[in-house]
Amino acid sequence: xxxDLGKYALYxxxxxxxSVGLLAVLVAMSWVRSARxxxxxxxxxREAKIG
Amino acid sequence: MSLWEYANPARFMALSARVLPVLAVLSGLCLVVxxxxxxxFTPDDFRQGSTVKIIYLHVPSAMMAxxxxxxxxxxxxxxxxxxxxxxxxxxxxxxxxGVVMTLIALATGAIWxxxxxxxxxxxxxxxxxxxxxxxxxxxxxxxxxxxxDPDTAADLTSVLCLVGSVFAILSxxxxxxxxxxxxxxxxxxxxxxENVADVFWFPLLVCIAGFVLLFVALVLxxxxxEIRARRLHALRMRARMG
Numbered sequence: 062x063x064x065d066l067g068k069y070a071l072y073x074x075x076x077x078x079x080s081v082g083l084l085a086v087l088v089a090m091s092w093v094r095s096a097r098x099x100x101x102x103x104x105x106x107r108e109a110k111i112g
Numbered sequence: 113m114s115l116w117e118y119a120n121p122a123r124f125m126a127l128s129a130r131v132l133p134v135l136a137v138l139s140g141l142c143l144v145v146x147x148x149x150x151x152x153f154t155p156d157d158f159r160q161g162s163t164v165k166i167i168y169l170h171v172p173s174a175m176m177a178x179x180x181x182x183x184x185x186x187x188x189x190x191x192x193x194x195x196x197x198x199x200x201x202x203x204x205x206x207x208x209x210g211v212v213m214t215l216i217a218l219a220t221g222a223i224w225x226x227x228x229x230x231x232x233x234x235x236x237x238x239x240x241x242x243x244x245x246x247x248x249x250x251x252x253x254x255x256x257x258x259x260x261d262p263d264t265a266a267d268l269t270s271v272l273c274l275v276g277s278v279f280a281i282l283s284x285x286x287x288x289x290x291x292x293x294x295x296x297x298x299x300x301x302x303x304x305x306e307n308v309a310d311v312f313w314f315p316l317l318v319c320i321a322g323f324v325l326l327f328v329a330l331v332l333x334x335x336x337x338e339i340r341a342r343r344l345h346a347l348r349m350r351a352r353m354g
Contacts, residue, residue, distance in 0.1 A: 077165075
């Protein structure tokens with residue numbers, strides 16, 4: 062159940078929304094780059110073995 | 113076994129592969145529990161009303177903004193003195209995490225400041241030193257991106273990190289040096305009289321633990337990525353040469 066935040070509701074919800082959003086973007090970007098570099102390295106190592 | 117053995121990329125990758133999933137789960141758990149506890153199950157402050165709930169984001173992110181730079185400083189010193197590549201890459205990996213923590217601290221501080229101080233921003237010692245720290249983070253990241261040779265980039269960014277440490281320390285102690293600012297002193301203290309009440313303190317501790325664990329997990333993940341990126345770069349250079 063949502064707590065009664067009174068007249069400061071907008072400030073509190075904005076702070077939580079912005080912070081959780083920024084953390085989510087940071088985690089997602091770190092994850093995506095990690096997966097991309099891992100895949101590219103696997104490809105390069107395969108090519109290096111063949112060549 | 114010496115700590116320096118983990119400066120070997122292969123050993124670091126093996127250890128971090130085991131530790132990372134545990135840290136990720138623990139950080140997620142602490143953040144969810146701490147933020148839900150703080151948001152839903154703590155009372156309003158008698159003076160600040162419901163805005164006190166912003167403390168669960170503002171204090172841990174501000175702590176991590178400074179501590180991330182401190183970690184980068186130690187890693188940079190290790191690079192400059194002992195030339196371990198993993199430490200330089202760990203410093204590089206920590207910077208984007210630190211910049212997001214600083215941004216969260218600045219944003220939540222401004223959002224908290226408007227209803228409590230009547231202004232989003234003031235050129236207060238702590239706020240100003242935090243803004244300069246944020247700019248140092250951006251400069252540090254830009255310098256890594258701007259220099260092609262990784263060792264030269266590591267050298268120059270390490271020196272920048274040493275210079276920026278002055279502002280990281282200022283951000284922490286500015287309220288003690290100058291008393292004319294709007295920002296209050298430390299919310300957390302070993303002195304029970306100065307510390308926040310227990311009803312806010314316990315969920316805050318859980319949130320701090322969550323932010324610390326998240327920072328460590330993200331730095332490990334990003335350092336692993338940087339090590340792989342370095343190997344990829346070396347393989348591509350070798351292929352181009354021969």
